[in-house]
Amino acid sequence: MAERRSAVILTAGALALLVYALAFASPYGLRVLTVAGVYALAAFGFQIVFGLGGALSLAQGAFFGVGAYVTGILGSRHGLGFEATFPLSMLVPFLLALPVGLAVLRLESHYFALATLGIAQVLHLLAVNLPELTGGSNGLAGVPAAVLFGWAVPRGLPMAGLVWGLVALGGLIGWRLARGRLGRSLTMLRDDPLAAGTLGLDVGRLRLAAFGISALFAGAAGALAVHTQRVVSPEVLEFPVMVSILTISIVGGRGRMAGAVLGAVLLLHLPEWFRFLERGYLVIYGAALLLTIVLAPDGLTGLLHRLTARLYGGKPRALVEAREPPPPPALPEGLAVEGLRKYFGGVQAVDRVSLDLRPGTITGLIGPNGSGKSTVINLLSGLERPDAGRVRLGGQDVTGARADRLARAGLARSFQAAALPAGAGVLEAVAAARLAFDRDAATAEAHAHWALDRLGVGELAGESCDGLPAALRRRVELARALVRRPAVLLLDEPAAGLTDGEKADLAALLRDLAGEGMAILLVEHDMGFLLPLAGRVLCLDRGQLIYDGPAGEVRRDQAVATAYLGRAGSA
Amino acid sequence: MAAFQLLVNGVALGAAYALVALGFVLVLNATSAVNFAQGDLVMAGGLLAVALAPLIPLPGIVLLPVVLVLMAALGLLMALAAYLPLRRRPPVSVFISTIAVGIILQNGAAILFGPEPRAAPPLFGDDTLHIGGLAVPEQSLAIVAVAALLIGAQQWVFARTQLGRRLRATAQDPEMARACGVPVTAMILVTFAIGAACAGAAGLLLANRYFVTPTSGGDLILKAYIAVTVGGWGSVPGAVVGALLIALFEVGVSSVLSYPVALGALYLTLLAILVLRPQGLFGEAVRRRG
Numbered sequence: 104m105a106e107r108r109s110a111v112i113l114t115a116g117a118l119a120l121l122v123y124a125l126a127f128a129s130p131y132g133l134r135v136l137t138v139a140g141v142y143a144l145a146a147f148g149f150q151i152v153f154g155l156g157g158a159l160s161l162a163q164g165a166f167f168g169v170g171a172y173v174t175g176i177l178g179s180r181h182g183l184g185f186e187a188t189f190p191l192s193m194l195v196p197f198l199l200a201l202p203v204g205l206a207v208l209r210l211e212s213h214y215f216a217l218a219t220l221g222i223a224q225v226l227h228l229l230a231v232n233l234p235e236l237t238g239g240s241n242g243l244a245g246v247p248a249a250v251l252f253g254w255a256v257p258r259g260l261p262m263a264g265l266v267w268g269l270v271a272l273g274g275l276i277g278w279r280l281a282r283g284r285l286g287r288s289l290t291m292l293r294d295d296p297l298a299a300g301t302l303g304l305d306v307g308r309l310r311l312a313a314f315g316i317s318a319l320f321a322g323a324a325g326a327l328a329v330h331t332q333r334v335v336s337p338e339v340l341e342f343p344v345m346v347s348i349l350t351i352s353i354v355g356g357r358g359r360m361a362g363a364v365l366g367a368v369l370l371l372h373l374p375e376w377f378r379f380l381e382r383g384y385l386v387i388y389g390a391a392l393l394l395t396i397v398l399a400p401d402g403l404t405g406l407l408h409r410l411t412a413r414l415y416g417g418k419p420r421a422l423v424e425a426r427e428p429p430p431p432p433a434l435p436e437g438l439a440v441e442g443l444r445k446y447f448g449g450v451q452a453v454d455r456v457s458l459d460l461r462p463g464t465i466t467g468l469i470g471p472n473g474s475g476k477s478t479v480i481n482l483l484s485g486l487e488r489p490d491a492g493r494v495r496l497g498g499q500d501v502t503g504a505r506a507d508r509l510a511r512a513g514l515a516r517s518f519q520a521a522a523l524p525a526g527a528g529v530l531e532a533v534a535a536a537r538l539a540f541d542r543d544a545a546t547a548e549a550h551a552h553w554a555l556d557r558l559g560v561g562e563l564a565g566e567s568c569d570g571l572p573a574a575l576r577r578r579v580e581l582a583r584a585l586v587r588r589p590a591v592l593l594l595d596e597p598a599a600g601l602t603d604g605e606k607a608d609l610a611a612l613l614r615d616l617a618g619e620g621m622a623i624l625l626v627e628h629d630m631g632f633l634l635p636l637a638g639r640v641l642c643l644d645r646g647q648l649i650y651d652g653p654a655g656e657v658r659r660d661q662a663v664a665t666a667y668l669g670r671a672g673s674a
Numbered sequence: 675m676a677a678f679q680l681l682v683n684g685v686a687l688g689a690a691y692a693l694v695a696l697g698f699v700l701v702l703n704a705t706s707a708v709n710f711a712q713g714d715l716v717m718a719g720g721l722l723a724v725a726l727a728p729l730i731p732l733p734g735i736v737l738l739p740v741v742l743v744l745m746a747a748l749g750l751l752m753a754l755a756a757y758l759p760l761r762r763r764p765p766v767s768v769f770i771s772t773i774a775v776g777i778i779l780q781n782g783a784a785i786l787f788g789p790e791p792r793a794a795p796p797l798f799g800d801d802t803l804h805i806g807g808l809a810v811p812e813q814s815l816a817i818v819a820v821a822a823l824l825i826g827a828q829q830w831v832f833a834r835t836q837l838g839r840r841l842r843a844t845a846q847d848p849e850m851a852r853a854c855g856v857p858v859t860a861m862i863l864v865t866f867a868i869g870a871a872c873a874g875a876a877g878l879l880l881a882n883r884y885f886v887t888p889t890s891g892g893d894l895i896l897k898a899y900i901a902v903t904v905g906g907w908g909s910v911p912g913a914v915v916g917a918l919l920i921a922l923f924e925v926g927v928s929s930v931l932s933y934p935v936a937l938g939a940l941y942l943t944l945l946a947i948l949v950l951r952p953q954g955l956f957g958e959a960v961r962r963r964g
Contacts, residue, residue, distance in 0.1 A: 159766055206949045212766055213708045217899050218948050221941040224896060228941075232934045342892055346777055353770065383785035389777030396771050397759045 108411055113361060117271075120368070124263055133263050134331070139371035140266035141328045146351045146363035147277040148320025153349075154358030155286050156313040157293030158208070159216040164345030165223035166196035166318040168337075170325025172230065172237060175335030178246045185249040185330075192326035193319045200318035201311070208310040227340040242336025249330040258331070266327050270364065273320060277360040280316070284544050289313055290358070291535045294524045301484055303510035303539030303587065321348075343385055350388045354395045356402030365403055423545060425552035425561070428537065431588040432513045434497030437461045437622040438483065438591045443492035445478055445646075452478045454646040455492075460591055460622040465613060467633045467654060468626045470643035471667055476626045477519070479643065480593050483624070484516040485509040497590065511539055515589035517580050519596050523568040529555070529579055530564040536583040554586035555579075558612070573600050581612075591622045598632045606632050630658075642666065678808055680925055686814035688921030689821035690879045694894055695901035695913040696825060697872030703845035703908055704865040705757060707768035711776035713895030715752075715870050718779050719745050719877025720886035721787055723794035734797040734878060738820070741878050742871045749870025753863050761862075776891060783888035794881035817879045824875055825914065828868065841865060893937070900944045 124136055149163045170192040177183040177191065207218040230237045237243070248255040249265060256265050280286055292299035292306050300306055329335045338344075347370065355366025370391065374384035399406050438460040445453040453475045460466055470476050481487040483494065485506035494502045496512055504512075523532050533551035534544065541547040555561045558578050563571070568579065577597060584592055598606050606629075613636060617623055627633040633654070634640070640657045642650035644666035650657055657663055698712045719741055726737050756771040797816035802809050832838035843851040844861040852858045876894075877886065898913075901920050905912025920940065927936035 157766065159769060206945070210948060213769065214903070214948055216708075216769065217896075217903065218945055220896060221944050224893075225938055225941045228934050228938045346773070349770070349773065380781075380785060382789070383781040386778055386781035386785065389774045389781065392777065393756060393771055393774035396767055396774065397756075400763070400767065 108415065109361075112407070112411075116361075116365075120267070124260065124267075130259055133259050135371055135375065136368075137258075137263045137266050137331050138328070139367045140263070140270045141324045141331065142347060142351055142371060143270050143364045143367035144266075144273050144327065145321045145324035145348050146355070146367055147273050147360055148317035148324075149348050149352045150358055150360060150363050151277060151280060151286075151289070151320075152310075152313040152317035154352055154362075155281055155289040155293065156310055157212065157289075158310050158313065159212055160219045160314060160317060161216050161345055162200075162203070162219035162222050163317055163321050163348050164342065165219075165226045165340055166200065166321035167325040167328070167344055167348070168230070168340030169196045169199060169226060170322030171329045171335050171339040172325075173322070174326040174329045175243045175246050176236065178329070179243045179335075182247075184247075185251060189249070189323070189326050193322040196318040196322035196325075197315055200315050204311045204314040205307075208307050208314060223340065223342075223345065227337060230337045230340050238336070240337055242334055242338075244334045246329050246333045246335060248333070249327075256330075262331060266331070269323065269327065273323070274360045274364060277320070277363075281358065281360060282544070284538055284541075284547075285309070285312065287531075287535060287544055287547075288538045291524065291538065294527075295522055297486060297506075298518070298522050299535075300506035301486065301510055301516055302536045302583070303507050305505075305507045305539075346385060346388060350392045352402075354391050354402055356404030356406075356408075357400070359402070359404045362402050362404040369403070423549045423552060425556050426546070426549035427553050428540075428550040428586060428588050431590045431621070432497070433620075434513055434590040434622075435462060436495065436498040437464075438497075438514070438624075439495045440483065441493045443479070443482055443494070444490045445475075445482055445487060446490050451646050453482060453489075456643070456646070456648050457492075458624075458641055458648075458651075460624055462590065462620045462622050463617050464639065465617050465623045465625060465637045467637035467640040468624055468643065469628070469630070469633070469640060469657070469663075474643040474666070475646040476643055477595065478646075480516060480595055480624075480626060483593055484514060507539070510587070513590035514593070515584040515587050515591070516593040517584050517595055517597060519599070523571075523576060523579060525569060527568050528564075529560075529566050529568055529571070532568050532579060533582045533586055536586050540587065551582070551586055554582040557585065558582050559608075574602070574605050577601065581609075585616075589621065591624075592616070593624045593626075595626045596628065597625065598627060598629050610636050634658075676929075679810075680929055681922075682810055682814050684922040684925035685918065686817040687880075687884075687925060688918035689818045690876045691894075691897055691901060691917035691921050692914040693821050693824060693872045693876035693879070694898045695905075695917040696828065696910065697869035697876075698895075698898040699902050699908065699910055699913040700828075700845075700865050700872070701869040702902070703910075704841070704848075704862050705761070705768070707757065707765055708772070708899075709866075709869065710769055710772040710895060711752065711756075711779060711891075712869070712873055712898050713891035713893070714776040714779040715745065715748070715873035715891070716877040716880065716894045717783060717886055717888060717891040718748065719874030720794055720881030720890070721783050721792065721877070721888070722874065723878040723881055724787070724792040724886065727795050733799070734795045734882065735816070735820070737795070738797075738875065738878060741874045745874025745877075746867035746871040748874075749867040750863055752870065753866035757862070757866065758859070776895070780888050780891060787888060789887060789889075791885035791887045792881070793885050794878055796882045797879070811883075813882055817883075820875070820879060824872070828872070837864070896941070900940065903944065904947060 124133060128136060145163060145167050152158050152160045173192040173195045174188040177188045203222055207215055231240050256262050288304050288309050292304055292309060296306055325339060351366035351370050352363060354370060356362025370388065373387050377384055377387050380386060395402055441457045443453055443456040456479060468476055478487065482489050485504055488503050493500065496514060501509060530548055530551050533554055534547040537547035537550050541550060552564055555564055558581060560575060560578050563575065598609060601609065613623060625633060625637060637654045640654045641648055642663045649662045649666060650660050694712060694716055698709060701709045722741055722744060723737050726740060730737060752775055756775050757768055760767045760771055796813045797820060799812050801812045803812055832842055840856045841861050841864065843856050844858050848858050897920055901916035902913045904919060905916030923940060924936045927939055
């Protein structure tokens with residue numbers, strides 16, 4: 104079992120560290136080891152916000168520095184003890200992260216990096232230029248030792264023990280978060296934020312949670328750093344701290360807590376082997392970072408993982424028992440749209456489109472390329488905001504609501520190009536669609552198994568999404584929509600690339616679903632597939648509805664024929 | 675009188691910043707990648723000029739072509755090591771690889787030159803010119819003139835030459851450019867070379883009056899980044915205008931209050947812009963490529 108193997112490797116690593124610390128390490132060696140633990144703790148937080156969540160926060164070093172200053176100021180100037188300063192060192196960066204996160208977390212990734220770097224610079228400026236509070240560029244000396252239950256933890260082995268005890272605790276918490284609902288949701292939105300929204304995940308809230316957690320870890324690490332150094336100066340807020348945390352996380356293995364520990368131990372010892380570089384030792388970090396990102400993007404633990412997987416075979420997963428998810432919400436009014444409009448620049452992509460998707464019906468949406476079909480689906484699923492018009496889902500006004508809110512209210516959609524996360528397992532990919540609904544990851548997987556069974560591909564559960572043939576990818580994508588038991592289902596060309604047999608299967612399935620009360624909208628080019636299936640057909644041309652009526656008569660409609668075949672006189 | 679001198683200083687600083695931002699935005703447009711090492715490339719150009727000065731005991735303007743060529747070579751090297759292997763990966767990979775290049779440059783410079791501030795020779799001379807009762811430092815005028823010349827040359831190459839057309843085609847739509855027979859990879863390499871040369875020139879221009887230390891790149895990348903954000907992500911004229919605005923802001927606030935206050939205000943303004951108008955003051959020039 105892969106898990107037991109990881110546990111064996113971890114235990115062996117921990118024992119090796121313990122033996123080294125107890126029997127071989129010099130006082131200086133212990134100090135390096137202690138600092139390595141401090142950085143591992145800071146890197147745990149970075150693994151959550153960046154490794155899993157994909158948000159490149161360049162404020163992790165700054166949060167570390169803030170934690171350090173809180174302990175430094177309260178400890179040396181106000182004589183507060185560890186029991187007060189340690190929690191406050193975590194709390195202050197956290198409270199700082201919340202408003203900042205609210206403001207900038209929805210920005211695109213590069214802006215987020217810039218904004219967090221800007222915050223780090225402001226904090227550094229404050230530390231240097233507020234000498235009454237921070238001691239200015241000299242900083243504050245005389246920070247007391249950490250006092251635990253009346254015992255001042257001395258430097259050397261006891262301090263190393265305290266730090267590494269907290270590393271073990273923090274690592275366990277981080278590991279549990281990473282494996283649970285939060286970690287999986289974060290990975291999902293890192294790999295495909297658009298799809299994550301349509302699966303019901305609130306991108307902003309998740310990133311905010313990850314950012315806040317990262318600040319807690321960084322603050323704890325900063326506090327311990329100051330208890331180790333006994334002084335605090337603006338150096339803790341400078342870019343090298345951030346660089347170290349980033350390098351540790353990437354070299355150790357992005358998103359893995361074990362990677363943070365391995366990276367920290369390795370990188371904190373590297374400068375010892377390159378003493379001749381003196382202050383320029385970070386050049387080694389730069390080289391290690393560049394080499395890792397180019398040659399082994401999964402880092403050392405990623406390599407190790409692949410190596411053991413090759414030696415001992417792939418991971419045989421114990422599959423969870425399939426369980427039926429709770430039935431869909433009853434939305435008797437279905438989805439009703441009135442006068443929808445959308446402009447791109449000066450171009451009217453969608454012009455006064457009204458439609459009604461009733462429970463138990465299948466509606467077709469056709470139109471030449473560029474007529475606005477995909478824009479309509481994007482508007483209905485909340486990926487674009489309409490410029491005018493009203494959208495009601497189950498009688499409730501949801502005009503302009505975000506994709507995740509619509510998804511949680513009972514709407515599901517598929518994408519034209521089935522967008523399955525690279526490297527993920529099939530079961531995992533489908534379970535991702537339940538993360539916003541289910542209590543925990545195991546329940547989500549049980550429900551995912553049900554959806555795969557329902558689509559007749561239960562045996563794919565243990566497979567990887569990579570390398571699935573196109574038809575099976577479409578099924579998995581459909582399972583992702585189905586597993587949420589939506590009341591309204593929007594499908595974007597689900598039959599493209601299927602054989603006739605597969606199309607017949609799909610048609611039967613869609614009829615079943617409609618029979619159970621689902622409202623289905625099908626965007627399709629394939630009339631042979633669509634017309635027998637749909638009760639009603641809508642035809643779009645240049646953003647306007649030019650036909651809305653029974654499927655049987657669309658072929659005889661003059662306006663539709665003209666839209667497809669071109670107007671007389673136009674080239 | 676004092677206001678005029680501030681204006682001259684601000685425009686000179688802005689001209690140098692404009693070169694930094696220009697190099698940044700050209701690479702951004704050609705690759706959709708953020709070159710985080712751009713500030714450190716400026717620092718490298720400055721220290722290169724410092725190192726060359728004893729070898730070529732002539733005014734800075736003679737060093738300029740040498741710095742441009744060597745920095746272009748460095749840009750090429752950087753593209754080969756830190757961009758090309760990652761071009762099919764998510765953009766954040768390139769962001770990190772350029773952070774790595776920046777760390778290497780910064781700490782490599784610290785090993786070679788030590789942490790002390792250094793000054794490069796002035797472009798022409800150190801005199802102060804008196805024009806109609808106004809005292810203007812010669813170096814400031816030279817910075818503005820040289821930067822304007824370089825930016826003009828870049829605009830001319832991009833607008834009027836075959837190479838420029840290919841570079842623009844690559845920036846607009848790499849897939850389409852490739853289909854039309856443009857050697858896209860070569861164009862990307864050339865863009866990195868131009869970007870680094872711009873940074874190097876800025877380094878030479880700045881390293882006389884403002885000195886250069888191995889860590890001066892950190893502030894500069896932020897300013898380039900802010901200039902490009904203010905000017906509209908991806909807009910070339912916007913980047914130049916943004917750089918001028920930032921420099922005037924910096925010089926103005928520094929003179930009334932202090933440099934740290936100016937810097938702090940600049941970052942806070944940036945945060946406000948990101949929150950309130952993430953598309954920049956003049957609108958975003960590029961839509962995200964699908």
